[in-house]
Amino acid sequence: MKKSLIMLAVGAVLSLSACDNNSAQNQSEQKTTEQTKQVKAGAAYNKLVDQFFKDQLALNPLMATFVGVSDYNDQFGGDLTEKYLKDRHDLNQSYFDKVRKIDRNALSPDLQLSYDLFAYDRDMSLIGETFPDRWLPINQFYSTVITMVQLGSGESAQPFNTVADYKNWLSRLDGFIDWTKLAQQRMDEGIENKVVLPRVLVERFIPQLQAQIVAKPEESIFYSPINNFPESFSADDKTKLTAEYQSMIVEKLMPAFTSLEKYFVSTYLPNARASDGWSAMPNGKKWYQYLANSHTTTKLPVDEIHEIGLKEVARILSEMDQVREKVGFKGDLKAFFGSLSSESQYFFTDRQGLVDGYMDLKKTINKELPKYFNVMPVADYVVKPVESFREKSAAGASYESPAVDGSRPGIFYINTYNLKAQPKWGMTTLSLHEAAPGHHFQIAIKQELQGVPEFQRFSGYTAFEEGWALYAEYLGIEMGVFSDPYQYFGKLSDEMLRAMRLVVDTGLHAKGWSREQAIQYMKDNSPMAETDIVAEVERYMAIPGQALSYKIGQLKIIDLREKAEKALGTKFDLKDFHDQILTTGSLPMAVMEQKIDHWISSKK
Template sequence: MKRPIATLTCAICLAIAPLLAHAADDADMRFRAIYTQEWQWRQAQFAGGDDEDGAGKAADRLPKVDPATQEQRERYWAGVLKQLDAIPPKDLHGDDPVNYAVYRNQVETLLAGQRFRTWEMPFNSDTAFWTNLGFTARKPMRTADEYRRYLGQLRDIPRYFDEQIANMRAGLARGFSVPRVTLAGRDQSIADVANAKGDDNLFYTPFRKMPDSIPAATQEQLRAQAHAALRDQVVPAYARLLDFMRNTYMKQARTSLAAEAMPDGKAFYQAQIREFTTLELDPDQIHAIGEQEVARIRAEMDEAIRDSSFKGSFAQFLHYLRTDPKFYPKSADELLKDAAWIAKRVDGKLGQYIGRLPRQRFAIEPVPPDLAPFYTGGRGGPGIYLVNTYDLPSRPLYSLTALTLHESAPGHALQMPLAAEHEGLPDFRRYTYISAYGEGWALYAERLGVEMGMYDTPYDRFGYLSYQMWRACRLVVDTGIHHLGWTREQAQAFMRDHTALSEHEIETEVDRYIAWPGQALSYYLGEMAIVDARAKAEKALGERFDLRAFHDTVLSLGSVPLPVLQQRVDRFIADGGKSPYAEAKAP
């Protein structure tokens, strides 16, 4: 007797269901094994490294950067990508489809950097491998073992610098270098270390005041070892680097500006766009978006000028803001105290806008003097908000509220620690940084200041709008320089005509864009993604929309590509606008 077809189908489904479930479980296990192993390997590769966003894994050495190691990294990440290709995302469940999208983007970005040999240009006008070492020197050390590891890193600087110099020579030979025009004065931070002896050297900083918990005899031994390392390794290595920079690199660096002018430049610039925006946009599309946003923001700026009762043209108002002493701090202390006051005012409002806040607090400190001349107006991250007190006539108070919201809370000094404290995320999401998301959130934090009532005067509001305009101008200027062949002067003029930035900031910012292709694109495109996602959620949810739940949803992601953010907000809408932390508490 033949069984009915429906009965046979049910029997087959029941038979293969366990196999499908096993396949899904197997895919999850294989994926987790891949990223767990690679993350551990990655941490070991970059142990001892440090920058303003956080320290690498503790080590008594610095990372290897020689070509053989770089080739090994390229092969390793290519192999990881091949392993990921063998796991269909549809076979993953729970949080792993999101983890897969985030992780794959990370590996593709790392691999692209290796294939374009970006390690042959290991610095730009904003950030350099030799200044990154200074972040370790400025951090407090608590145990004798921490000091011993630090001494190991100091002794390793000659090897590390020799490898970096060899890489830079290779970059020069193929026309892959930082543009010459952006290099003026960048050698000073090297000279400051090369010419400083003994206790006056930056790298002696941790030894000036050591913890009482370390015995006096041990302190004396460690200080003696530090003096020897500075004399025999650090100062000579910095002197060799200084000679190379002044007599070779700064003379042989390329005279062109555009990333597209370098070897395989069009593909390189497109890869930079993909890395920093996580979007598949070409330079012409981004340039057009920038022009549209510049025009839109200009209309809001004109309204703010009318509210200020100023009588005159837009250009005259900008001149007024740039030249009237009342808009500028009279001392570094005044600037720092005003920043602290703004941050404390925000602190009292945050709970109305964000449900889960990080445990880690942040300090407000001046930018170190060796970095300040070429540094941005401020920089924030885990535990720190740096305010640039160099050249006070270029630090307007009317922009300080926007700057503080961006760099401290609810910007970088909130988002980054919150991600690190999210124990439910894999480490590769807790401790990495995707510029489009991170800078997009920080720029959105400036916008949130409007709702918080933080911009007290028309001048404060204009400062906020000028900062928004500044980031919209970046879309135009970055693509203008690297794709359309703009000159440095053309880029500076565009910034000068559209923003209230000081001349010093315009010069340092444009040089930053020239030397760091694509990075400037991440801010405004990231903010647009969050603003659009919020508008979509507000429209879909209506009265059910809860702003704190929306912000918790965005911040709970760690740091993710913008398409992943958009998908998560779609799920937020589908789930009725619930906070992710409410989901976690549900039985």
């Protein structure tokens, strides 16, 4: 009996062992099948988005130049032609259809993230096509005209290293001249359909255009490459190119600028609208909601964004008053604003002093960065004043990304036009935002990424990029660079600007506010110089919704950080969190939240 029981037990063990072996083998086979499926899906996805990127650059030659692809440097493109509009639609629709045929669940986690980003882009682009932005091709804050002037200066992305480079630029200018004519036709269509710029914005752009009309070719910024020939050029090359550039400027470029200027003065200005907000135009409310969603990468209703802004303004005013008390200022907060905005001790007396001050700040901040970041950009950045031709209407500061090939550093532009608009107490926060670890880190690191699809390295979302830059100001508190209460006030002042934007942008475009009402609101709630306030409000009028992205993006990043800190406790590492935010490129808010949630789960 015992022997029978023993034999049964042995049989059972052998049977269980065989089941375990079969189970292990099945699991191994299943894992191999899943890996094979993942590899195939990944290869199909990467092939698709890489081809999309190539097709996108072929359709947008200027974009190709800015991302360091030189194949189209002699082409301008035709973003206002009917052919372009159809090709753009076909590109977005076809790739949206193709990507949805790929099994997202079969992709690796990183590629699932990329998939969501790519599908989001195509969907938003298709929705955007339903609004007639082609009828508004130019404004004082951003236009192809300004882009071409910057490229033609020889100090931007357009290369001027070889004779072929010089000739490429002449060919590209021919395309631009055709564009100026088509732009007038599109604006005529806008006039017919009552989709036009506010009068004040037209008045701001006309002087920018007039600044390009010169009597002699040597006076044009487009002549700059001739003044900066590479030493390798022969005398014969220099002579021929000089003649060609002079001919281009005199016979083609100046007549094109003159014609465009005449059109703006004689035709467009008289037909510009008296209203200031987007909602005054046909379908304007729906259009503005789309722009708000597009820039913030959220589905927040504009009324909710307005309310968030009002609450943030109230909170920041309270903190500003605490700083006033801390420094012992005897008057009220409005008097404190007045003191900080007017007393000479708070301002530089010469332009170079302002630029040098930012170079000194760069050294101070750079010493702290390794404590907070594992990944930092290889590219450096330099500080430059805004060019004279656009300084009157340009923002107080801006950032231009470095060359993809490393041949040019990033540029932190400072507007030195009005030194009273550049207080010393605002320098630390502005440097953190525009340079390191703000825009310079986010954009340069994105360009330097390896092993991610090309489109992901060069796509961008304002909410992510500006949200990160505003978060960089917030991080400055931990970095210890706001130990001076006046510099901390500067941080609050800049944060107030971003909070007021939520109120003013939505006020202008969704609630019927006038330009004057928006200006007064900002004067009442901040120490900003009036020239800066006017430029800001007119910027919101020109590119509605863009200004919403800063504060909405920052609040989301802070929310995700607090969520991770609470979930991970002692396992939370700030450097790792920053790696998660910065090392997959620019992301829509929902996709970024999905990534951080996955990271939290993996750390647990």
